[in-house]
Amino acid sequence: MKKTDIEKECPLCHKKENQVKMGHNRSGTQRCMCKECGISYTIDPKKHEYSEETRQQAIKMHKEGISGREIGRILGINKANVYNWIKKYTAHEKSRH
Ligand SMILES: [Zn+2]
Structure with a gap:
């Protein structure tokens, strides 16, 4: 087979x-x-567990100074996911300078 x-x-x-x-x-x-x-x-x-909308929301909250742990709790998502998004976002921001 x-x-x-x-x-x-x-x-x-x-x-x-x-x-x-x-x-x-x-x-x-x-x-x-x-x-x-x-x-x-x-x-x-x-499988994409979280929508693009959720990701954007997490990034927005991160920019407002909310910690990854808090974001995960508020949005009801895995904090490892939040950290991952923040990491990617930060790397992206750095690459623009
Ligand atoms: Zn084709």
Whole structure:
């Protein structure tokens, strides 16, 4: 029996054929390319537990001086997640200078 692979589907043309693996990005996400339309995209095997809205809210609270632990408690999310977002946000901010 073949090992179960992540089903690859182009987010643009939604074809499942001619999807080639391109390795992984820094966070370990599988990168793929669609030979049909030529775009590259990533497959995240992890389910997105929190919405972009929640993330933005957490960043906003961080900017207001609320600690990661508090943000996690208020928004009801894992504080490790909050720290992760803050870290990414801070790195992004630094790269602009
Ligand atoms: Zn495509």
